[in-house]
Amino acid sequence: MNTPNDPMAEIRATFFVECEELLESLQDGLQSLENGETDDETINVVFRAVHSIKGGAGAFGLEDLVEFAHKFESVLDAVRSHELAPDSAVLAVLFQANDMLNDLVFAARNGDDIDKARSARILETLATYIDSEDASDDDVPDFTPMTLTLDFDENSDEDPADPKALPPLAELADTADGMALPESGTSGHDKTQDGSPLNGFVIRFEPQDSLFASGNEPLYLLRLLSEMGEMSTFCDASALPSLKGLRQEKAYLAWEIILETDEDESTLREIFDFVEDVCTLTIKPLEHSDILAMETRQSAKRKSIGKKPSAGEDTQQSSPKAEPPANETDNIPAPEGQPVPAQNNPAVVPADNKPAPNRPKASKTKPTVRVDLGRIDRLVNLVGELVINQAMISQSIQEAGLQANPEIDNGLNEFMQLTREIQDSVMMIRAQPVKSLFQRMARIVRETSADVGKTVQLRTEGETTEVDKTVIEHLADPLTHMIRNAVDHGLETPQDRRAAGKPEEGIITLAAEHRSGRVIIELSDDGAGIDRPRVLQKAIEKGLAPENAELSDTEIDNLLFLPGFSTASEVSNLSGRGVGMDVVRSAIQSLGGRISIHSVPGKGTTFTISLPLTLAVLDGMVVEVAQQTIVVPLSTISETLMLTPDVIRSLGTGASVVQIRERFVPLLDLGAEMGFRAPLESYVGMVVLLISLEDESQMAIIVDMIRDQRQVVIKGLEDTFGRVPGVAAATILGDGKIALILDPVDVVENSGTGDTDIPTNLSLAG
Amino acid sequence: MSLNILAVDDSRTMRDMLKLTLGQAGFTTHLAEDGEDGLAVLENLDPEPDAIITDINMPRLDGFGFIEAVRKINRHRGIPILVLTTESAQELKTRARNAGATGWIVKPFDPEKLVRALQMVTG
Amino acid sequence: MTDSTENLQTNEIELLTFRVGDQEYAVDIMSVREIRGWTSATPLPHAPSFVRGVINLRGTVLTIVDLSERLGMGTIAVRERNVIIVVQTAGQNIGLLVDAVSDILSLPLSALQPPPEVPSAGSNSFVSALTIVKDRMVRVLDLNSALPCEPLEAT
Structure with a gap:
């Protein structure tokens, strides 16, 4: 939602989107580590994720985030370099840090406060895994936002060249291969005679071979120096071999430079920042004698060049003394490593430069575009209008009673086809894998299990299953609550598990899959299963079930979904949130979804959530009931048939069933159920839609026509x-x-008819 | 002077920032997402870019490997390559240098300094 | 209509008046979105009797409230000249089915009187003010109480 004229805000938004992806790979990677996949690439992925978050955070001045990511990264670096084995203790810390990093990222995005105490606690734990040397080596202050400092002081401390500092230029003169013999009384340079203090430096700059190998160019450096003040240069070509012995990758030349400038030494050193390790550099304050010596040598060189015209002229490195830079460039031949005209010479890449074979885990991300969700919503709406419009045109053409016209028919068919494809494509834009949702749940499992002192392993299946983003968003809350319940109530305590002959570690499985046009999400635990006698007793106590009620197992299980069925008395500190399974169920229902429960004593409980793929379109059967047009989701209809007298069986009490092959299925008059009309005497000739319910039972809904x-x-x-x-x-x-x-399904549940698993009295309790 | 820059970074945020920064300086930026991508982009750039900026920690082919590979290609031996790194640790600089890096920029980078550094290494 | 904002500043109010049964009602014109002819509504099962159903208002679903039924005067027998006044209240649009639209009045605020304290709640509880126009009593509808912002949910 950023205005296009604020590019930094846009990049900031990109950063947080990217963070989400990075956090996802981080979580994935940690999960893989936990599963024993400790190969280098997995660790690299984890490391890079944190590293990239740190990098971006630094750019936006998110210091809390930078600091945390930095320590986190350091520990991961230790894992990466095999100094630290990712055993379960270390992983536990890494997971904690992962969760904290998540929080910090989202706090940074939303401008929320962070839990400093928790962050500090985790940082402290992280610090115990980093040896102090490493910790101080690359210290946090580097990431002070937007303040890159090519810091002179720090660099000079590390300067490997310093110990070998060369003697001052004046002394060098003697050893300079006779090229720079002192000569007295050269032309009047006022300053040489002037007693006033000089501002400037004497520099000796002696490139090493690697300076050229690293793409640095002495000429550019000299030019930058010349821009700082008045400069005179002496090129020391004493090391230059004869032409025959010249090797292009070797450095033969050195420069002695006098720079008169008001700039300080650190500014000057900045210019050499990139080359300090590939050259020998000495800098000292300028003195009058230096100027004198320089002039002497320059004139000496002029003479000597006259004697040896070939020297220096033919080499790439013969950078003359500094004259106006513009002229310099023109005179300098291109270094030999420079490109040969490319059009005639397609780049030949040596075989060993071939990209390494792809590691499956580091597959290249496909190019993506970030789109504001509002725009997609608008598109979805427009396509919706298009679908309606197309239906209207079809209907109008039909009603106009035109003669059969293949062109119109074909055109219309094509139009329908296209509309459909556009619709599908637009829906796909909104579809997202449930992975991010599952990852959030992994965290809930970790937190909840830690709180209640249980060891729990979360297994996930079908993470790539795609669902409409809106559905995913709305699913987070109910699922969170269900996961908490599963950990807190579903799984037994470690002692109980041991006693039951189970491993102490409980297993919670979260699975997603597409099934007949819907998304099925299953949450199972391998706990003790629902304690049915207790649930029933509780329901009776609360007046949710009649005393002495004889309920089937499924009926008892479904009591959990009733409003007012709170298990508060047995609930630990986690649950007292006043959210019951009834709230979960209505949240799922409001998404057009359904939830069912299946429990086996001693083995565990499974909740099954069935959801539409999207909240925007639906394949439906258009039916008519008592002059009203109603759409029935196609996914719920398993069969349709016409009612003939021989298939209808009356059950006496006004209820009827229809015989379908070997089964008797309860009949439900939709018109009466919806209050559109009174129940009819006879349904012969009407159509029934056979509806499959979540629990595999069926219901036959009577409509007038399809x-x-x-x-x-x-x-x-x-x-x-x-x-x-x-x-x-x-x-x-x-x-x-x-x-x-x-x-x-809701119609059936509300009707209280037939063999649904919801007892009449219970469904009315809501 | 307008420069042609190849920027290699696996972070979209960084790529966006580099593109913005360099664009504001009037440079043309070509982007790549990792070392291998960088080599591919480089191969297709004609004339070669005036300079390359690369991240170190990247999937598939990291910054060190990328620089080494670039230096092995004859026509790119002299191209200035700046390394973007969050670390100022000497060890990293040394490794980058050994691989053939021209210089380095510490992240988060100061846009002005980045531009100046590019101008410096390209003359 | 063009100077309605000006009127507001000068303590005037513009009212859209309409007829429900044999009574005259009005709403502040600022809350009126549009007026449209009657189209048959799709009934909602199990809805309260004053909810006539829903209609398509340019791609959105609009709930239609039978104002006569809501005010306790029995359902409107729909005829051609019945209209739907689309009003916005509590951030959502609702269609009021009325017998006919009468007039647009511009009145000083001072012309509005509070409704008398009648013990029997009845339709009066939906009236926020009264005024007399040409010897007719016009009841200004209190949209928020007539159309509770709680969805008109079926029980």
Whole structure:
């Protein structure tokens, strides 16, 4: 949502998006480490993730983040260099740090306060894994935001050249191969005679071979020096061999420079910052005698050049004394390493430069574009309008009663096809793997298990399953609560597990998959299963179930979803949040989803959440009931059939069933159920939609007729009206009218009919 | 002077920042996401860029490997390569230098200094 | 209408008046989004009797409230000239089904009187003020209480 004219804000937004990705790879990597995949690349990925977060954070001055990431990185560096083995103790710390880093990133993004105490605690723990030497080696102050300092003081401390400082130029003169013999009384340079103090330096700059190998160019450095003040240079070519012996990669020349400048030495050294380790550099304050000596040598050189014209002229490195820079450039031939005309010479890459074979884990990320979610939403809405519009046109053409016209038909078909494809593509933009959600849950497992003193392993399956972003966002809260429950109540204490002959470590499995146009998310634990007698007793105490109620196992399990069924008495500090499974269920329902429970005593409990792939469109069957048009989600219909007298069986009490092959399925009159009409005397000739419920049971819903089967755009009702029983949402049909989208399972649950697993009295309790 | 720069960094944030910084200085920036990508981009750039900026810690081919590979290509032997690093540790500088780096910029970089450094190494 | 803001500054109010049954009601014109002809609404199952259903208002779902039923005067028998006044209240749009729109009035605020304290709640509890225009009593509707911002959820 940043304005385009604030590029830094945009990059900042990019940074946080990238952080999310990095945090994801970090979490993945740590998970892999935990699973024993301790190969170098895995560790590298983990290291790089933290490293990149640190780098970006530094750029935005996020100091808390930088400091934390830095320490974290140092520990990871120790792991990377095999100084520290990632055993379970270390991993526990790394996971903690991972969680903290997550928090710091999000706090930084939202400008929230951070838990300094916790951060400090973890930093302290991290510090115990870093030997002090490492810690001080690359210290945090380097990351002070936006203040890159090519710091002279620090560098000079490390300067390897210092010990070999060369004698002053004046003394050098004697040893300079006779090229710079002193000559007295050279032309009047006022300053040489002047007694006033001089501002400036005497510099000897002697490149080593590696200076050229690293792409540095002495000429550029000299030019920069010349820009600092008045400069005179003496090129010491004493080391220059005969032409035959010249090797292009060797450094033969040295420069002696007198620079008169008001700048200080650190500014001057900055110029040599990149080359300090590949040259011998001495800098001393300028004295009058230096100027004298320089002039002497320059004139001597002029003479000597006259004698040896070939020397220096033919070498790439013969950088003459500093004259106006512009002229210099023109005169200098290109170094030999410079490009040969490229058009005639396609770059020949030596075989050993071939990219290393891809490591599977470090696969290159596909190019992506960041798009504001609001824009996608708008696109989704527009495509929705397009779908409606297309339906309207089809309907109008039909109603116009035109003669069969293949061109119109084909065109219309193509239009439908295209609309559909656009729709699918747009939906895909919004789809996201559930991975990020699962990762968040991993953290909840870690935190909760630590709080209640249990060891829990989270296993995830189907992380790449894609679901609409909105669905994922809305799923986080209910899932968090369910995970907490699973750790807190689902799993037994370590002692109980031991007693039951189970490993102390409990296992929670979070799995996602696509199944018949919906997303199924399963959360299982290998705990003790639901304590049914206790649940039933509790429900009776709270008046949620009649005394002496005889309920099936499934019915008892479903009591957990009832509002007012709180297990507060047995709940540890974690739960007292006043959120029960009823809230979880309504959250799931508001997403058009359903939740069911399956528990086996001693083996564990599984919650199954079934969700639509998207909240925007739906494949539906358009049916008519008592003059009303209703859309039934195709995914819920397993079969349709016409009611003939021979398949209807009355159960006497007004309830009827339909015989489908070997089964009797309860019949439900939708028109009556929705309050559109009174129940009919006979349903012969009407159509039933066979609905499969989550628990595998079936229900036959009676409608008047089937009109069509098509994709519809989902329009929420909740904003304007709240939840309507039996209705999932609304849509707009081709004639511009609104049709309701049925939630068949909800209809069945509300009807209290037939062999659903929800007892009548219970469903009314809500 | 307008320069052609190849910037190699695996972090999108950094690439964006480099592009912005260099763009504001009037430079043309070519981006690559890691060392291998950098080599591929470099191969297709004609004429060769005036200078290269590269990160060190990258997947597939890291900065050191990238620089070494560039230096082995005859026509790129003399190209200035600046290393972007969050560390000022001498060891890293030495490794970068041994690989053939021309100079280094410590992250977070000061845009002005980055531009100046580029101007310096390209003359 | 063009100078409505000016009117506000000069302590005037503009009201849209309409008829429900044989009574005259009004709403502040600032809360009116549009007025549209009647189109049949899709009924919502299990909805309160004053909710006629939902209609398509340019791609969004609009809930229609039968104002007559809401005010306890029985459902409106819909005819061609019935209109829907789309009003915005508590951040959402709601359609009011009324018998007919009458007029737009510009009144000084001082012309509005508080409704008399009538013990029987009835429709009066939805009225925020009264005024007399040409010997007719006009009741200014209190949208927030007539259309509770809590969704009109079925029980």
